[in-house]
Amino acid sequence: MVDQTYFWSDLDENYGRQENGDIQRDTDVSAIYNSLRNIILTIQGERRMLPTFATNIWGLLFEPIDEITARLIAENLLGSIKLWETRITVTAFDIEPKPDSNYYRCRINFVIGENENTETIDFILTR
Amino acid sequence: MTDLTPSYLEIDFLTLVGKFQEELKQSDIYRDYDFEGANITILMELMSYIGELTTYFTNKIAKNVFLETADIYEAANRLARQVGYEPKGVRAARVTVTVNVSGSDIGVPLQNGDILRVLPWKEVNSGRSDSDGNSIIYATTESVQVTASGSNVTFSLPLRQGEVVDLENYSGYDLIDNELILPVDYAYDDDLTDVYPTIRVLVSPSTGTQSTQWTRVSDFYLDLIPQVSDNVYMFIYDRYRRSKVVFNSSRNIPGLNDRIDVRVLNTLGEDGSIGSDGSEDDAQWSILDNQFIQYIPFSGDPASYINNEVISISLSAASIGASDPETITEIKFNSASALRAQFRDVTPNDYNSYLSSRSDVIRAQAWGEQDLSPSAGDPDLYNLVFLSVIPQVWGNNTIPTSAGSFLTDWGLTATTLVPLRYNENWEDELLNYLSPRKMISAYEIFVVPDLVYFTFEIGLRIKRIYNFTDVSQDVYNKLIYYFRPENQLFNSEMDFKDIVEYLMDTTQVSPDDEFTNIRGIRNIDIRDINSNKIIYGNNSLLYPRWVDPPWIDRDNMLRPIVIGLNQFPVLANDAVKIVQEY
Numbered sequence: 001m002v003d004q005t006y007f008w009s010d011l012d013e014n015y016g017r018q019e020n021g022d023i024q025r026d027t028d029v030s031a032i033y034n035s036l037r038n039i040i041l042t043i044q045g046e047r048r049m050l051p052t053f054a055t056n057i058w059g060l061l062f063e064p065i066d067e068i069t070a071r072l073i074a075e076n077l078l079g080s081i082k083l084w085e086t087r088i089t090v091t092a093f094d095i096e097p098k099p100d101s102n103y104y105r106c107r108i109n110f111v112i113g114e115n116e117n118t119e120t121i122d123f124i125l126t127r
Numbered sequence: 128m129t130d131l132t133p134s135y136l137e138i139d140f141l142t143l144v145g146k147f148q149e150e151l152k153q154s155d156i157y158r159d160y161d162f163e164g165a166n167i168t169i170l171m172e173l174m175s176y177i178g179e180l181t182t183y184f185t186n187k188i189a190k191n192v193f194l195e196t197a198d199i200y201e202a203a204n205r206l207a208r209q210v211g212y213e214p215k216g217v218r219a220a221r222v223t224v225t226v227n228v229s230g231s232d233i234g235v236p237l238q239n240g241d242i243l244r245v246l247p248w249k250e251v252n253s254g255r256s257d258s259d260g261n262s263i264i265y266a267t268t269e270s271v272q273v274t275a276s277g278s279n280v281t282f283s284l285p286l287r288q289g290e291v292v293d294l295e296n297y298s299g300y301d302l303i304d305n306e307l308i309l310p311v312d313y314a315y316d317d318d319l320t321d322v323y324p325t326i327r328v329l330v331s332p333s334t335g336t337q338s339t340q341w342t343r344v345s346d347f348y349l350d351l352i353p354q355v356s357d358n359v360y361m362f363i364y365d366r367y368r369r370s371k372v373v374f375n376s377s378r379n380i381p382g383l384n385d386r387i388d389v390r391v392l393n394t395l396g397e398d399g400s401i402g403s404d405g406s407e408d409d410a411q412w413s414i415l416d417n418q419f420i421q422y423i424p425f426s427g428d429p430a431s432y433i434n435n436e437v438i439s440i441s442l443s444a445a446s447i448g449a450s451d452p453e454t455i456t457e458i459k460f461n462s463a464s465a466l467r468a469q470f471r472d473v474t475p476n477d478y479n480s481y482l483s484s485r486s487d488v489i490r491a492q493a494w495g496e497q498d499l500s501p502s503a504g505d506p507d508l509y510n511l512v513f514l515s516v517i518p519q520v521w522g523n524n525t526i527p528t529s530a531g532s533f534l535t536d537w538g539l540t541a542t543t544l545v546p547l548r549y550n551e552n553w554e555d556e557l558l559n560y561l562s563p564r565k566m567i568s569a570y571e572i573f574v575v576p577d578l579v580y581f582t583f584e585i586g587l588r589i590k591r592i593y594n595f596t597d598v599s600q601d602v603y604n605k606l607i608y609y610f611r612p613e614n615q616l617f618n619s620e621m622d623f624k625d626i627v628e629y630l631m632d633t634t635q636v637s638p639d640d641e642f643t644n645i646r647g648i649r650n651i652d653i654r655d656i657n658s659n660k661i662i663y664g665n666n667s668l669l670y671p672r673w674v675d676p677p678w679i680d681r682d683n684m685l686r687p688i689v690i691g692l693n694q695f696p697v698l699a700n701d702a703v704k705i706v707q708e709y
């Protein structure tokens with residue numbers, strides 16, 4: 001019988017165990033976070049048999065940390081998320097270059113299609 | 128529960144991913160199996176990738192366990208050797224040049240009884256170059272001696288293509304498992320009995336100064352002849368495409384401190400083939416060694432060397448026998464043939480495959496009493512083995528030919544070759560080549576092949592989007608390929624409907640031409656076939672003849688014919704006519 005308490009379920013990346021011995025599940029927004037993390041952290045070409053998967057921002061992180069590069073990174077990330085994560089709609093993307101500290105601070109607001117909940121993910125992009 | 132076991136032909140990445148997805152659909156534990164970013168998808172893909180790799184390598188290993196399916200040279204070489212076949216390396220072209228000596232020195236004539244001895248391993252430049260611009264060098268590999276019977280001496284001299292390379296000062300310590308691995312691959316020489324050896328191995332015992340020339344054998348156990356000493360070696364082209372001199376403990380092995388000197392020919396292989404002197408402009412032979420011919424005067428004066436300026440060399444026939452190392456396909460074919468023959472020529476197939484494995488023979492045919500007199504028998508034919516071969520190169524060194532022609536019904540003149548006889552030396556060479564496998568009672572006779580020329584008038588209807596010139600050119604090329612000697616047989620039944628089917632079949636391609644415009648044929652029609660031979664009735668004893676009786680007199684069917692035991696089909700391609708039909 002189908003469990004209706006969640007829409008999405010994925011393996012937990014730490015392979016923790018549930019009480020019944022099965023591998024831990026990440027459900028709904030956690031599953032989507034997993035997916036977004038994989039899309040953002042994978043370098044295009046890195047994935048076997050699916051070389052177009054993910055983003056092409058790795059090279060951009062070695063460019064001067066400024067508004068122009070930040071825009072390019074944002075466009076790249078948004079395009080990839082739209083292509084590879086169809087469960088969500090991105091409503092806002094903030095990217096703030098921090099040249100003195102050598103990183104970009106990023107925030108993505110998105111709506112999950114199934115339940116229309118708005119979620120936010122914050123992360124830092126650095127070399 | 129789905130069946131997770133796909134067919135072994137389908138164990139590729141996508142099939143495995145599909146199977147995982149199918150399985151996960153049945154459960155709601157992990158639902159993200161079809162999102163590329165999900166962890167479960169990455170895990171599935173990883174397992175599928177490993178599955179595909181494992182399948183690929185398992186398949187590769189399984190294929191290379193059997194000679195029929197082997198696709199790695201190393202495996203093909205080893206498997207062939209297991210069935211007793213020695214894969215062959217690069218083979219050097221050979222020629223027989225005519226040497227004229229007009230004195231012992233400028234102005235000093237030869238006397239009756241003077242002895243001239245051409246020394247082995249002396250190089251001559253053919254005056255030709257290969258496609259890379261390298262000079263094509265030939266060398267003597269055996270000593271030839273003649274006695275002068277006048278002031279001018281002319282004699283034949285066998286030469287082998289290649290530069291002489293000395294690999295010296297090896298010792299028993301250099302042998303690894305009784306094998307001496309040479310730096311690169313050298314001229315292999317597939318015929319151990321001819322007058323053109325390509326390797327010499329000298330072994331000097333540490334206890335004495337006299338070196339001994341060891342004998343090359345084809346097999347350590349087959350060549351156990353009481354008169355031959357056990358100082359023997361094999362020259363092998365190994366699975367890593369290297370030349371090796373191999374000794375065996377069942378015979379003699381050089382001692383640890385014995386000196387081993389190897390002399391080999393560094394050959395160009397097929398690139399070393401040359402035409403006769405008349406066929407190439409300004410090709411002048413020149414001797415590269417001042418001590419080429421030794422001169423031993425009849426008068427008892429001390430021996431000296433003939434001045435090279437009074438020696439002239441000429442070549443009246445093209446070289447033969449050059450070949451690059453055997454490919455995997457050739458090894459498969461030749462080893463299967465060797466296995467069938469089991470080192471004895473008993474059946475026609477044994478003769479055919481053994482002769483065809485020579486680099487200078489394309490096709491061979493053997494027949495005897497059973498073929499010539501199948502029902503009644505004929506005592507005159509007892510023990511006779513008739514042989515006919517198609518050489519790689521026609522000419523004075525193999526089978527000289529004369530030119531012929533016939534006029535076709537559509538007004539074109541077809542030129543033909545008429546084989547005349549076997550060159551005596553080549554015939555002897557072939558007989559010597561056959562002798563180790565000869566049945567003791569068999570008497571082998573070479574019969575000159577009879578070439579049956581065919582030419583065609585073909586009508587073509589082509590598809591609208593194709594160009595007639597392109598399509599007809601591909602039909603013409605495919606017809607030429609069909610009639611290449613490698614693709615034809617002696618004594619074959621020729622069904623012309625097969626030729627039409629072959630031309631129309633787009634899956635039938637040559638290794639270097641896919642005949643892509645064949646797809647443009649809407650309809651093909653053989654309007655007329657002409658031959659240089661009379662086709663006899665089906666009840667005739669003569670060949671070529673119709674296979675079946677005619678339905679009615681002068682019928683217009685493409686009826687099959689059969690050609691004779693020594694007859695070989697050839698295309699008179701200069702008289703093929705292809706016309707467009709609408």
